[in-house]
Amino acid sequence: MSKSISYDRRFNPDDAWRQALAIGASGGLAEVAVVALYGAATGHSASAVAAGVSEAVGLPHSAVAGFLVHMLLSFGLGAVLARVLARVFKGEMRPLALYAGLPVVLAAIWAFNFFVLLPWLSPSFVHMLPYGVSLFSKLMFGLSAAIAVHLQSTSGMGTARHPGQALA
Helix, strand or coil: CCCCEEECCCCCHHHHHHHHHHHHHHHHHHHHHHHHHHHHHHCCCHHHHHHHHHHHCCCCCCHHHHHHHHHHHHHHHHHHHHHHHHHHHCCEECHHHHHHHHHHHHHHHHHHHHHHHHHHHCHHHHCCCCHHHHHHHHHHHHHHHHHHHHHHHHHCCCCECCCCCCCC
């Protein structure tokens, strides 16, 4: 049986933003790493994928702009996830729920993006990477977000207080 992480029930906007930034940064960079590793292993251009992101939102074809858009979207998603975590878990979170739950939520977001939103917004982007690679990158977002939240909770940073006990 896993032990729970105790959270302070008082909402502190500064802590929420710290957690949102940690989730967004870790998740967004995890996705970039997956695409870069896939590109290195297969010869597929990770820069082309980044440029595809910029084109998908109506910006000129630019890898730098695509990376910035990707990270802004990641930070936005981090803000939403931080708020959802605070509401859903209401002061107590089990590590198993965190590590299993966030990847499942991110898989659902991936399914919506790749089967609903992107075919309408940018059909060519859907096929830039194999579905398995893009899904794996989203799962890594979820896993890295869970790690970021867990590390903040056990270090006394973010919205959590140090529970004073080891987690199982």
